[in-house]
Amino acid sequence: MKSILIPVCLIGAFLAPSCSSTRYGDASAEETVNIDWGSTDLQTLSGKMVKSLLQAPQLAYLADEKKGQDQRIRLYMGGVRNETSEHIDTAAITDLVRTDLFSSNKFRFVGDAQAQKEVSDQVTFQNESGKVDPAMIKKFGKQLGADVVLYGSLRSIEKKKGRSLETGGIKTEDVYYLLILNCVNVETNELIWTEKGEIRKTQKTGVFGS
DSSP states (O other), X not given: OHHHHHHHHXXXXXXXXXXXXXXXXXXXXXXXXSSSOOHHHHHHHHHHHHHHHHHOGGGGGGOOGGGTTOOOEEEEEXXXXXXXXXXXXXXXXXXXXXXXXXXXXXXXXXXXXXXXXXXXXXXXXXXXXXXSOGGGXXXXXXXXXXXXXXXXXXXXXXXXXXXXXXXXXXXXXXXXXXXXXXXXXXXXXXXXXXXXEEEEEEEEEOTTOO
């Protein structure tokens, strides 16, 4: 009987790692799969930037009689440079910041580079295709001008310590992320707001880890 049970157990041990499962999780739950940039980092840093922008007294000085009753700040969302060693889609940072700022009803947004291209293509189509009702054709020259431009950078510092007798065979990896956003007055080119967000993550791997 033993000669049969042992091979069956061995087969089970080899098959177990090949099994997989998929399930939905809480999108806002802390994500700690590995040390790399993740959803929690994105949500934490973008959230801090949004809160700081909404509370910034400097932006209150942008009120202008020419705007009439709608005194919302017209904002152009620039890019966030990825200066880390990882392939990070920093557009997710600006998209999340823009979405949260828009829902606050304190900001208006002018189109970014992608929006400008899409709008340009559409206006050209309306004016040159001959397929659009002349009474409905839109013309250039009425786009809103931005009051401010928001842009920034994401950097990281990484440190590693390999396994040794001193560390008890444990490998340590540490990464520090620094996100900085800047807001500049378009008319004066003055930096009127800047904020930093910092995150440090440490991962320790035992003897049998990769």
